[in-house]
Structures are given as C-alpha cells and as structure tokens.
Amino acid sequence: MMIYLISVILASIFIIPFAIKTLSPYLWLDILYLKDLLRILVTFVSRRRRRPFFFVLDRFLEQTAAHPDKSFIVFENEHFSYTYTDRRSNQTANALLAQPGYKAGDTVALFMGNEPAFMFTWLALAKLGSPVALLNHNIRTKSLLHCFNCCKATVLIAASELKAAVEDVLPTLTEQGVTVLLMTKHCDSPGIESFSDKVDEASDSPLPRSLRSHITFKSPAVYIYTSGTTGLPKAAVVNQNRLLTALAVLASNGVTSSDVIYLNLPLYHTAGFIIGFIGSIETGSTIILKRKFSASQFWDDCRKHSVTVVQYIGEVMRYLCSKPKRENDKDHKVKLAIGNGIRAEVWKEFLNRFGNIEVREFYASTEGNVGFVNYVGKIGAIGRVNFFHQKLFPFTLIKYDTERDEPIRDDNGLCVEAPKGETGLLVSKITDIAPFVGYAQNEEQTERKKLRNVLKKGDLYFNSGDLMRIDNDNFIYFQDRVGDTFRWKGENVATNEVSDILTISDGLKEANVYGVQVPGHEGRIGMAAVTMKEGAQFDGSRIFNHVVSYLPSYARPRFIRIQNAVEVTGTFKQMKVKLVEESFDPGCIQDPLYILDNEEKSYIPLTAQVYSSIISGNIKL
Incomplete structure (x- = not known):
C-alpha cells in the first residue's frame, strides 16, 4: 500500500505539471502576470494614500536622493546626472517665475524636439504646478496655433531651431498676449525673449512645494496631441x-535601475514621453x-552605451531589418524591446537577425482606458486576455459595420458581441478604475468617443476606434483602424486635416483623403482623390x-488621383471604401494618377513602371 501511495505521489509530481502545460500552456505566465499586476496595484494604491500628494515629480526626487x-x-556624448537634472530644472523654474507673463500653475506649451532641455523644462514646470502641452515640433501655422490655443496656454517655450516656425504665428500669439520664450542665449526678434541665458543666471535653489499645492490627482499634467477624424489634432488630457x-x-516589464534605455522616439509622443x-x-x-531615430546608428549606439532596453514602433523594427546585414548584428546587450505595431513576419526576422531579445508588444492609446501586454511573447499578438484583466478593466469586441462606419445593433438597440475568432470593435467600459477624461476644449470629440447602450441600457463605454480579434487561446490581435484616421510612419494621420490643407491650395476644389496599403510597409500611406x-x-x-509648407512629411499624400467628382453617400459623407480597394494601380484606374517625387519637388505621373517598382520593393516610400 505504501509503495502504491509513493508511486501515485511521484506520478502526480511529474504528470500534473505536464498535464497543466498541455491543457493550459500559459497558466504559469498568466499567474506571473497577475502577480505583477497586483504588485503594481498595491504600489499605486499606497502612493495614492500618501500625504502630501505623491506625483511623478516626487518619484524623480526620490531617485535623485537615492543615486545623485x-x-x-x-x-550626444554629454552626461547629465540626476542631481544636475534636478538643479537645472530648478534653474529653469526660477527663471520662468521671473517672467512677467507667467505665474505658477499657468499652462505652458513646449515646442521642442528631443534634447535634455525638454526634460529639464518639463520637470521645472512640474515643480511649478503647471500643466504642459507637448507640441509636435513638425506642425506649422494653422495646426500650431490650433494646438497651442486648445489647451489655453499662456506661455510658449520653443527650441532655438524652431524660431522660424514661431515667427510665422507670432503676430497671433502677440495679439493674444502670449509670452514667447526661445531656448537661446540671444534673440533679436521683437516679441520673442531669449531664455537659455536667463536659465544660466537663475538660482538652482529648490522650489517650495506650496507652488504646486493646488494640484490634485484630477489636475491635468500633460496634454498629448492625437489626430482625430475632425481634421486638426486633439489634445488628450493626461491627468x-x-x-x-x-x-x-x-x-x-522587468526593467530596473541597472538598465540603460535607448530613447529615440519623439518626446511629444505618448511612447517617447510616457514609456521612455x-x-x-x-x-x-x-x-x-537621441534627437531622432536612425537605423544606421541604432545598433552602434546600443553597443557604445551598453543599452539593454529599446523602444520601437512597427516601422522602427522594419527599418532595422531592412539595413544590410553585418557580422556583429548580434553583438549587443539589448535584452528587451518594448513597443507596438510590429508585424509577425518582421518580428520573426528581427529575432532571427538580432538575437534572443524579448519583444514586449503592447496595446494602448493616449486617451484610452484599456491596454494589453503580450507578456507571453506570442508572435503577432498585441496581448493576452485573462479573467482578472477583464474584471479590472471590462471590455468587449462588438460587431462593426465598416461600410456604414458604425456598430451593429440588435432589435433592442444593443451592440452585438463578436464571437471568438471574428473581428470586432474594441470598446472598454468607463469606470472609476478605468476613466476616460477626454480632450481639452473639445467636448464634441470627447462625446464621440463614448458609446452608450452597449451590452445593456444605460451603460457607457470608450470607443477605441480599433478593430481587434481574439483567438481560441485568448490572444488578441490588432486588425485595423476604423473611421477616417490611418497610421503611417508611426504617426496617426487625420484625413480631414489633410483634406482641409489640400483644398486651400490653388486649383483644387475637393479632396477625399484615405490610406492605402503598400507591400512591405507598415500601416497605410496617404492618397487623395481630388477634383x-x-x-x-x-x-x-x-x-x-x-x-x-503645411504638412509634416508623414501626412503628405504620396499619391493623388484626379476625378471628375468626389463620390458621397446619401448623407454627404465621402466614400472611401472603393477608393481604398482600388489603391494606386494605374492598370486598374482610368483616372490620372500622380506620385510625390521629392527629387523633382513635384507630383509626377504615376506610370506602370513606377508602380511595378513600388510593388517589387525597388522604390521605397
């Protein structure tokens, strides 16, 4: 009997783990993820209970004290310690307090590229209790003014190299009484004050906490701009x-103080600012x-600085894989790549070429209230759905009519859930734990992102605008974006904004802008059907x-199609589905087609030969 019991116990020790791995191969990873989730929640709750209030700035001050x-x-080969960063931000804050057009707590717009002064200035403004609008340094004129005004900023701090862009809108800013500061030691333009010299001369003494005593957890911290379907960018409020x-x-994701992070994505973006x-x-x-991403410098930088963690968007990975192979491709210390938008085939190629790097694909949006992390490493998935995540952040996929651009509803007026394996629109319930704050000065767009009567009468969900699919193993996959926004070069492009810009040019009457797929490229590239x-x-x-003159490079339509009339629906909405399907193939389209040529500085006729070269990959877009 004893031998029998021992045999059963021994068999169980070996069989049960094998059975679990066979029947539920991801259970252990799910448990580890849950443990991390609970640890994060405990840390977050404990910080929420601290008094005085504990914010991101306080965590920075803790780190400065821990390893000054x-x-x-x-x-660029300059090293800035935690202590130097703290003191330089103090100088920046004290210099700003001395400006007559500013008082602590005022909203400030930051118009800068990737440089240490961006970080010093943001920390300075956090010490002063000021919300910060992170302006895309590629925008100009109308878009720049719109982004500045919609967050009610009273001060604009700009990088010296953006002086010309500031001067373009200076008359309007002056009329509004805006204080304009340029990060330079000398400026002779009336209406623009030099600021770097004043920072150099300012005291580095700490700022009193009383300057930010008005801040609560609901106070706006930053405004991050996201393209929408109405044309001009929207300022998502990050409190x-x-x-x-x-x-x-x-x-x-396992990153510690011993890690070295390679930050080459724009700091005005959610990815660069929040993650990096x-x-x-x-x-x-x-x-x-880094000032900007460079595929040719990427791995040399990683080797030079012993980088252990890199960030990516889908295009970054493809660019890296498209560079000529080198013998030292696997000679680096990178252990983790975190980001979103990587295609399955690029993912595989990246691992095969650059070695055993853990890729943590995730899904999130600046203003959204739900996110996923692919903690398992399943190639192609953006995350994994589990019971606990569903309970904390209730979400579902609902059937969506892409032709009518609206959710499908049943006879009771409720949305229809998409079954496993089918594509549906991701919607997430708006709760106290998962709130949706919305957009600054844009109640209409905030309301548009809310979806009511989803699963029962009176409920309220956030409409992500993204189509997803969940497989039988509970992995979730991004399928496409709905509506008028498409993604190119890691940027969201609002078709109505591009359309508005096109139609203010001489000669064009109407413009229907949409994104088309190009083999070998992530996202969709811009195309416009114009009259x-x-x-x-x-x-x-x-x-x-x-x-x-008016659009950043990623938003410029690469293809233009000349039509006699722009097709519209019965409710006068521009029809895009057929245009997207026809794409830019001159063999199928009778209308004149043109392609943007940077060398010719013109839109030139799109011939069958050029089209063939694009499809074959000989011409890169």
Missing part, C-alpha cells in the same frame, strides 16, 4: 492620476536620448510646395 551622481540622461499609473510601464521618460523615472534607469476647380489644370510643383 548616476547618469540620468546621456545626449496626474494617469501619469502616476504610467510610472509602472517599464517596471512592470516617465517610465525611466520610476526605474531609476539611464536614458540614452479641380473649373478651368484649372493640375500643377504638380505647386501642389508639392503647398503640402510641404
């Missing part, structure tokens, strides 16, 4: 509570800051100069 001499930022939550984004910058404040890591004003002829050079 450690490098926080490395930029102090959300930013405090965001501290955990790197730590929850704010995430590193929590972990106490060192940031290797000409009566008697006008298409002038490729003029249109080229116009879009270059």
